[in-house]
Amino acid sequence: MSKHREITVRSLVALCLAAVMAVSILPVPADAATSGEIQKEIDALEEKNKAIQAQIDAVRSQYDANYNDMADIVNRKEAIDEEIALLTDKIETTNAQISAYSQLIADTQDELDAAEEELRTLSEQHRERIRAMEEGGTITYWQVIFEANSFTDLLDRLNMMQEISEADQRRLQEMRIASDIVAATRLSLESEKTELEGTWEELTAAEAELEEKRTESDDMLRELEKKSEEYQQLMDESEALQDELMQEIAAKEKDLKQAKYDEYLAKLALQGENPPSNASWTTPVSGYTITSPFGMRTHPILGTKRMHNGIDMACNQGTPIYATRAGTVTVASYQAGGAGYYVSINHLDGFSSIYMHMTRYVVSKGQSVTQGQLIGYVGSTGISTGPHLHFGISYGGTYVNPMAYL
Numbered sequence: 058m059s060k061h062r063e064i065t066v067r068s069l070v071a072l073c074l075a076a077v078m079a080v081s082i083l084p085v086p087a088d089a090a091t092s093g094e095i096q097k098e099i100d101a102l103e104e105k106n107k108a109i110q111a112q113i114d115a116v117r118s119q120y121d122a123n124y125n126d127m128a129d130i131v132n133r134k135e136a137i138d139e140e141i142a143l144l145t146d147k148i149e150t151t152n153a154q155i156s157a158y159s160q161l162i163a164d165t166q167d168e169l170d171a172a173e174e175e176l177r178t179l180s181e182q183h184r185e186r187i188r189a190m191e192e193g194g195t196i197t198y199w200q201v202i203f204e205a206n207s208f209t210d211l212l213d214r215l216n217m218m219q220e221i222s223e224a225d226q227r228r229l230q231e232m233r234i235a236s237d238i239v240a241a242t243r244l245s246l247e248s249e250k251t252e253l254e255g256t257w258e259e260l261t262a263a264e265a266e267l268e269e270k271r272t273e274s275d276d277m278l279r280e281l282e283k284k285s286e287e288y289q290q291l292m293d294e295s296e297a298l299q300d301e302l303m304q305e306i307a308a309k310e311k312d313l314k315q316a317k318y319d320e321y322l323a324k325l326a327l328q329g330e331n332p333p334s335n336a337s338w339t340t341p342v343s344g345y346t347i348t349s350p351f352g353m354r355t356h357p358i359l360g361t362k363r364m365h366n367g368i369d370m371a372c373n374q375g376t377p378i379y380a381t382r383a384g385t386v387t388v389a390s391y392q393a394g395g396a397g398y399y400v401s402i403n404h405l406d407g408f409s410s411i412y413m414h415m416t417r418y419v420v421s422k423g424q425s426v427t428q429g430q431l432i433g434y435v436g437s438t439g440i441s442t443g444p445h446l447h448f449g450i451s452y453g454g455t456y457v458n459p460m461a462y463l
Contacts, residue, residue, distance in 0.1 A: 092316040099309045106302045113295045120288040127281045134274045137267050144264045151257045158250040165243040318453045336404070338381050338462040339429060341412060342446050345370035351458040357442050366456035367411065367449030374416065374444040376435040380426045381410050381448075381463075389422050396447070397439025400432050413447035414438050 090098075349369035355362050380402055387409070388401035398415040412418075416436030420426060437444045450459045 090312070090316065092313055092320055095309055095313040095316050099306060099313060102302055102306045102309065106299060106306065109295055109299050109302065113292055113299070116288055116291050116295065120285065120292065123281055123285050123288060127278060127285065130274050130278050130281065134271060134278070137271045137274065141264060141267050141271070144260055144267065148257060148260045148264065151253055151260060155250060155253050155257065158246055158253060162243060162246045162250065165246060315453065319455060323455075336382055336406065336408070337428075339379070340463050341378050341381050341410075341448050342370055342372050342376050342435060344376065345372040345446070347371075348445065351456075351460065358440055364456075366451075367413075367447050368459050369445050369447055371443065371445040372435050374435060374437070376444075376446075377431055378412055378415065378433045378435060378446060380428055380430045380432050382408070383428045384410075384426060386420050386422055386424045386426060386432075389418050389420055389424075392439060395439050397441065398433065398436065399439075402426060402432075407453050409451045411447075411449040411451070413449075414441045414445060 347368050348371045349357075349365055351368055352365060353362060354365045382402070382404045384402040384404040386400060387403045388399065388411075391398050396411075396413040398418055399411065399413040400415070400418045400420060401409060401411045403409050412433065414436055415433040415438065418433035420430075420432045426432060435444055435446050448459055450457055450462060
């Protein structure tokens with residue numbers, strides 16, 4: 058990989074680390090953050106998310122380019138392997154041809170040696186015949202003449218001697234020609250063998266060059282694979298960071314929704330209104346009298362002015378208390394300094410109802426209840442002036458006036 062690409066990778070890593078640090082030092086909002094403040098936090102997180110997405114896209118682009126480079130090298134290696142395979146076949150074929158020519162040359166040399174040996178033998182025989190005639194001199198020649206029975210016989214003898222001499226010369230000439238042919242053949246074979254050996258050297262040199270290219274391709278491929286792993290790791294880290302951001306954004310959006318709703322409820326409270334409910338509510342007790350309504354009041358025991366987050370429904374001790382709507386019991390407990398025995402039910406649509414000062418309750422935490430189901434009995438436990446049910450309704454964690462729903 059080029060130095061430029063390595064610098065790019067390092068730069069992207071640095072950007073990702075910077076993004077991590079930036080996200081990690083985002084201010085933690087106070088519990089009472091307004092919807093506007095939370096929205097600003099969400100906007101900041103989304104900007105960080107955009108920056109990380111841009112980094113992921115840039116790294117993915119580098120990754121794809123790197124992948125294409127790897128594919129090109131793999132294709133190049135396959136082509137080189139095919140060329141090497143062809144050259145290997147040619148080298149093997151050339152080696153076989155060289156071996157065949159070597160054998161032909163050896164066989165031709167044997168023929169040449171045999172021809173030269175025969176030529177030497179014939180030459181020696183011819184010389185021996187001539188020497189024998191020369192050593193005999195004129196006597197031998199005259200012997201041939203005088204031993205003739207007639208003139209015709211004499212001519213025949215002279216012709217015979219001439220023919221023997223000419224036959225020896227022809228045979229010698231034929232052997233010299235044959236020897237020359239064999240020698241020329243040998244030279245031709247050696248020339249062709251030399252040419253084949255030159256071809257073999259060229260093929261092996263080309264094969265060595267291709268092997269070197271294949272080694273270079275292997276080295277480049279390993280380097281690209283390493284960079285591909287780095288890119289993948291960087292993308293994984295960036296995507297993990299993005300996942301964290303998205304979770305934080307989701308949490309902030311939930312906080313924003315709650316903040317907006319709290320602000321909505323606060324606005325309704327200032328206007329003396331209550332949030333709407335499509336559900337049907339029933340009264341929790343019968344035969345009651347409201348002795349203290351929802352709103353600001355002076356506490357009958359403590360004497361302090363404070364918000365009364367429900368209504369006090371005075372009725373006989375032991376009067377059955379029923380769930381005003383279906384839901385899940387979230388609290389069934391005792392509070393000595395306030396509610397006494399009490400039950401809270403989550404109605405799963407943002408609304409909850411609470412029942413205080415019971416003599417006892419007959420449900421447990423986590424239990425599902427139906428509308429009108431018995432949950433306890435009226436009492437005067439906790440801070441109380443007499444038998445009554447303190448009944449409250451909350452929406453999104455904020456108490457609202459129960460009379461708006463009963």
